[in-house]
Amino acid sequence: MKYTTNNPRQLAVMTLVRTSNGSYSNLQINAVIQSTSMGPADKGLFTNIVYGVIQHRLTLEYQLRPFLREPEKTETWVKELLYTAMYQLEYLDRVPKRAIFDETIKIAKQMGHDGTRRFVTGILHQMDRQGMPNLDDIQDEKTRLSIEYSVPTWLVEMLDEQLGKPKTASILASLNKAPKQSVRANLAKISQKDLLADLAKDGYDAEPSQVSSEGIIINDGQIIHSDFFTDGLLTIQDESAMLPVESMQISPDDNVLDACSAPGGKTTQIASRLKAGKVFALDIHKNKLKTVQRNATRLGVYKQVETFELDARKVDTKFEDGLFDSILVDAPCSGLGLLRRKPEIRYDKTIADINRLSEIQLQILNAVSAKVKTGGTITYSTCTIVKQENQDVIAKFISENPNFDITKTKTANHLNPDSKMVQIYPDDYDSDGFFVCSLIRKS
Structure with missing residues (x-):
């Protein structure tokens, strides 16, 4: 799409209209940045x-309502402009404040007419x-929390x-913080320690992650535009998302199955540990596998990666039993641990989605369970924070598969x-919410 303006506020309104109609915010933001000549x-x-308007949408809607006589008749773009x-x-x-008022009024006239401006x-x-209306006036506590932190009731x-009031309030308060810029050192090329030293030489304010031994937090600068990224010394990945592979006991000659691989962060993390071994990366979408392959090529681990367009629930059609030393099931989930990075998830997901996804998660685990060797491990992970998709799925799997035990996730x-399992909440380290559990096959 061509844009006739480089005004960041006007472009924000246009982008918010599209995201309110179902477009993904990150894709729309990237498209606008690439199609315009805005400065940094x-x-x-x-x-x-x-991102701010999407994060605080329920709060903003509540606060705007008293000022609109006929909210249903107000055009969507006008509401987005006011938000x-x-x-x-x-x-x-x-x-x-003067700059905000002047720019908003100017955009109202440019996108509408003089009546819109008035x-x-x-x-x-x-x-x-x-x-603005005082949120403390909302009597019902859960409704107040929903509107204050802009999450569904x-x-x-x-x-x-599941967690009690204090932990819930702490998680909700953390969700609208800006996400950290987190990268993973590509161990196939460089250690975390050496990468930190090289980043410091180049003037980056970087520090080791508290969560993962491979993670680094970049406190300034856009690392994705650096030679470090281009040369495959690092990749963009949340520090919590590094934990499933970090916990796997992978030897250089192992055959590993990554049952739900795209976009390839964990696939390439597994591959960075392999020499003669291979990681077999499955995904249901062919286009997403191309992203896995591109990431593996940039990071220099493509020889250790083989991709297959396959639903993980149909592994019987492709692989024999007992083939893999270990398996990663980074299962499709509600993504409720990612609300800081993907704020629109909070408005899209429902309890029905969680129930449907928990069934798929169990189906995938059951399908791949015969493919791991006796004594091998299945690592199950999600980027969500509710028990239905985490502990409850594990409990059902163990009850249906007594030849597996839960072993401590290291x-x-x-x-x-x-605890044997790892559950990271968004407020624990200001990282993504993540769950990891290790299942060992006894027989």
Whole structure:
């Protein structure tokens, strides 16, 4: 798509209209950045506004409602424009109010007409005089938490039931923080320690991850545009997402199955440990396997990776029993541990989705269970934080497969001293929420 403007605020409104119609925010943001000539500061403001409005949508909707006489008759783009102004006023300290008002009113006229300009001007000045509605006035606590942190009520209730009020409140408060820029050192080419030293020489403010022994947090600069990324010394990956492979006991000559591989972060992490061995990477989508192959090529581990377009539930059609030394099932899930990076997930998912996904997760585990050798391990992981997709799936699998036992998931930083499984919540380390469990085949 061609854009006739480089105004980051106007582009944010246009992007928010598309995401409100079901488009993925990260794809839309990337498309706009690639199709316009915004400078770095404007790109940052544009991205901040888009993600910020999506993150705080329920809060902004609640606060705007009293100022609209006929909300159902107000055009979508006008509401999105007002949300962008409200977000900047409430959450961006460095942007002067006058600049926000002037830009918002100007966009109202450019995208609409003089009547739209008057309408938007009136609401902005009314908000300025009256102030925003006070969330503390909401009597029901779960409704208040839902609106304050902009998550659906059902999720508040589910977390409250499973984890209790203090932990739920802590998780919800963490979800709207900016995600950290996290990378994984490609052990096929360089150690974490040497990569940290090289990053420091190049002027990057970088520090080792508290979560993964392979992870590094980049505190400034866009590492994806660096030679470190181009040369395959590192890859972009959340530190929690590194734990499933870090916990696997992989030898250089092993055959490993990655049952749900795309986009390839964990596939290439497995491959970085192999020499003569191979990782067999499955995915149901052919196009996504191309991404796996591109990542493996950039990281220099393509010889250790073989891809197959295959639903993991149909492994019997391709592989014989007992073929693999270990198996990774990084299962399709609700993604509720990723709300910081993918804020629209919170509005898309339902309890029905969680129940449907937990059935698929169990089906995949059951399907691959015969493919691991006796004494071998299946590592099950998800990027979600609810028991239905994690502990409950494991309990059902063990009850249906008595030839498997849960064995302790070992992490380099000993993250689970009191449990065999690893459950990372988004507020624990300000990383993605993740679950990892190791299952050993006894016979």
